[in-house]
Amino acid sequence: MTASEANFDGLVGPSHNYAGLAHGNVASAKNADKPSNPREAALQGLGKMRALAAMGLAQGVLPPQERPHIPTLKALGFTGKDAEVLAKAAREAPGLLAAVSSASSMWTANAATVSPSADCADGKLHFTPANLASHLHRSLEPATTARALAATFANARHFAHHAPLPATPAMGDEGAANHTRLCLDYGVAGVELFVYGCGTDSEPKPTKYPARQTRAACEAVARLHQLTTARTVHHQQAPAVIDAGVFHNDVIAVGNRELLFCHQQAFVDAAALQREVRAALPGVRFVEVAETEVSVADAVSSYLFNSQLVCVPGTEGHTLIVAQECAENKKIWACIQRLIAERDNPINDVKVFDLRQSMHNGGGPACLRLRVVLTEAERAAVNSASWITPEKADALEAWVRQHYRDRLVFADLADPALLDETRTALDRLTQLLGLGSIYDFQR
Numbered sequence: 001m002t003a004s005e006a007n008f009d010g011l012v013g014p015s016h017n018y019a020g021l022a023h024g025n026v027a028s029a030k031n032a033d034k035p036s037n038p039r040e041a042a043l044q045g046l047g048k049m050r051a052l053a054a055m056g057l058a059q060g061v062l063p064p065q066e067r068p069h070i071p072t073l074k075a076l077g078f079t080g081k082d083a084e085v086l087a088k089a090a091r092e093a094p095g096l097l098a099a100v101s102s103a104s105s106m107w108t109a110n111a112a113t114v115s116p117s118a119d120c121a122d123g124k125l126h127f128t129p130a131n132l133a134s135h136l137h138r139s140l141e142p143a144t145t146a147r148a149l150a151a152t153f154a155n156a157r158h159f160a161h162h163a164p165l166p167a168t169p170a171m172g173d174e175g176a177a178n179h180t181r182l183c184l185d186y187g188v189a190g191v192e193l194f195v196y197g198c199g200t201d202s203e204p205k206p207t208k209y210p211a212r213q214t215r216a217a218c219e220a221v222a223r224l225h226q227l228t229t230a231r232t233v234h235h236q237q238a239p240a241v242i243d244a245g246v247f248h249n250d251v252i253a254v255g256n257r258e259l260l261f262c263h264q265q266a267f268v269d270a271a272a273l274q275r276e277v278r279a280a281l282p283g284v285r286f287v288e289v290a291e292t293e294v295s296v297a298d299a300v301s302s303y304l305f306n307s308q309l310v311c312v313p314g315t316e317g318h319t320l321i322v323a324q325e326c327a328e329n330k331k332i333w334a335c336i337q338r339l340i341a342e343r344d345n346p347i348n349d350v351k352v353f354d355l356r357q358s359m360h361n362g363g364g365p366a367c368l369r370l371r372v373v374l375t376e377a378e379r380a381a382v383n384s385a386s387w388i389t390p391e392k393a394d395a396l397e398a399w400v401r402q403h404y405r406d407r408l409v410f411a412d413l414a415d416p417a418l419l420d421e422t423r424t425a426l427d428r429l430t431q432l433l434g435l436g437s438i439y440d441f442q443r
Helices: 026-030 038-054 070-075 082-092 094-100 142-152 215-224 239-243 270-280 296-302 324-328 330-341 376-381 390-403 410-414 416-432
Strands: 003-010 058-062 112-115 125-129 159-161 179-182 191-196 232-236 253-256 259-263 285-289 308-310 318-323 347-353 369-375
Touching (some): 038 058, 038 347, 058 369, 094 410, 112 369, 142 159, 179 253, 330 347
Antiparallel strands (some): 003 369
């Protein structure tokens, strides 16, 4: 069946800030408490969406979360009107205010795990929102994420939506950031690769930073999505790279169609992984970069493997969508140019984007998008207002310029005016995107 892969990017929210909340995310920690520019961040993300749509790729958009999230502060005992709740939290528990104001929903790769209909026994496209149980600020996202996905992919004939897994450490689920679907053609059954950091007691574990994704969670999602065991692979991420700042697998490996592009040290027993994947789907190709060419530290700082791999219509091979930091790192850029120059290498082009606002918050091009493989009928069933067209990009950019500040510091998060600005902006956004009342303040 004919199908194509769409990218649904998350819009950066009006309260975009650098709080450094994610333990193990080196870039996020390094930029904690620096002033942010929400307007520039959102426009940079929209610029990438516009450019990919202009390349002929299916490009959609998903909304940000409401932040600061007043219902959470009230659930934690802060009382009074919203302005009073913000003031009390800022005075008594600034760490909680930072958590409920996190910009982390921009990382749409963490929104959910998505399995195409060609892989699922019931012939439907399946979504399971990630529970993001490893961090408080991220654990606040699943409910709104589920509503946004249900509104964007609303046709029950084509789409199956599951509840997030129980939010316990044993079922820690970080979504598509630890999941890659490989195939020979988007429309035929592929192999789904789930990568976990925490498995059985006998398996090695990181010692410096937590392993967020568990094998039990991977197995549960595979069951929910009705995947066949013959085409499902579970493999462990190397603990040493987690301790080096590779908090999700998509910081050290990225796949698209028949290609997995990864660092030499990404996995525990990479040779075994390749054998298992090829046994499930002969024809899969691996492009592995050696530590001697690109160190894990350089991979983390540049987010080389957090680039997007896309197949541009009308071209052969794969195009790498990278952040400007890749072009500015001599070793990384030399590696990319070597790959492109190799005659038999499936990566044959590169496009560079300025995404500094998101990079400073600990994520690159691949973190910003959720991949969804759609048949023609499924694509027609997607909420039409969620697709990026030149007109939609114009409207969203105008919306950003109208509603977003160009500078934000931590003290601003307690400003009731920011809360009002954010709610006004998001209410207008749900109208622009035809999503209905997905936010708590609208319900």
